[in-house]
Amino acid sequence: MGTKRIRENRRNFFKSTIALIGGVITYSLIKPIEVFAQAKEEESKEDTSNLPLWGMGVDIESCVGCGKCVEACKIENNVPKEPFYFRTWVEQYTVKNDGEVKIESPNGGIGGLKQSVPSKDIFKSFMVPKLCNHCSEAPCVQACPVGATFISPDGVVLVDESYCIGCSYCIQACPYGARFMNPFTKVADKCTFCYHRITKGLDPACVEVCPTDARIFGDLRDKKSDLVKFLQKNQTQLLKPHLNTHSRVFYHGISSEVK
Numbered sequence: 001m002g003t004k005r006i007r008e009n010r011r012n013f014f015k016s017t018i019a020l021i022g023g024v025i026t027y028s029l030i031k032p033i034e035v036f037a038q039a040k041e042e043e044s045k046e047d048t049s050n051l052p053l054w055g056m057g058v059d060i061e062s063c064v065g066c067g068k069c070v071e072a073c074k075i076e077n078n079v080p081k082e083p084f085y086f087r088t089w090v091e092q093y094t095v096k097n098d099g100e101v102k103i104e105s106p107n108g109g110i111g112g113l114k115q116s117v118p119s120k121d122i123f124k125s126f127m128v129p130k131l132c133n134h135c136s137e138a139p140c141v142q143a144c145p146v147g148a149t150f151i152s153p154d155g156v157v158l159v160d161e162s163y164c165i166g167c168s169y170c171i172q173a174c175p176y177g178a179r180f181m182n183p184f185t186k187v188a189d190k191c192t193f194c195y196h197r198i199t200k201g202l203d204p205a206c207v208e209v210c211p212t213d214a215r216i217f218g219d220l221r222d223k224k225s226d227l228v229k230f231l232q233k234n235q236t237q238l239l240k241p242h243l244n245t246h247s248r249v250f251y252h253g254i255s256s257e258v259k
């Protein structure tokens, strides 16, 4: 299903919701938020089993911290140039022999991060690419008061800019720091798995440019997809699994220091 179709569906959904609000307003004290919740529940009853269910794998052992993915994402998605806005970024972890953990991500990793070599002081060093985890139990979706943030039928967490009121509740609710307020559009911004590309059969830009195949994208319902093969071959973990966000970004080679 394309973005246009989703937007149309959502427009229809909101039109009918507004009509519904108009209908009930004189008869009861039902709150708009409850109407939204009801309508969304109806929407979620749609059978989506014939659609893809998109996800991503991240292989920590393969990431060399070159930052090409971050750069490609910025260009592809017109992410503001200022160094503090990212839809994806790479963190460098340095674990010292005394147990101290240093996490750095200068310019999100653009230009490349320098891996520290184990030494008298340094126990290990590794890179962790981060992005929106496309949680299936997404705190950001739950926090949005106007239904602007939603999960597409093929499992991607998106923001409908025409409904976002810029309240920032979703940004505060995201436990992964994956959202920001776009200073130009004044709406919440985040990774879309390059929805405009994946719905045309292309990989997200970060996946396409990664020189070491550290990012693997695919359909979780397709046994032949690169992602399913990656998951079959490797042990993976979710970030912050105790939060039960049931995310769809699967990390291989992650260690206990990763937050």
Ligand code: SF4
Binding pocket: 131, 132, 133, 134, 135, 138, 139, 140, 141, 157, 173, 174, 175, 176, 177, 178, 179, 190, 245
């Ligand atoms: Fe929402 Fe954050 Fe989860 Fe992405 S990682 S779906 S922005 S809560």
Ligand code: SF4
Binding pocket: 062, 063, 064, 065, 066, 067, 068, 069, 070, 090, 109, 127, 129, 209, 210, 211, 212, 213, 214, 215
């Ligand atoms: Fe790591 Fe690949 Fe991104 Fe380079 S492009 S930083 S190897 S994930």
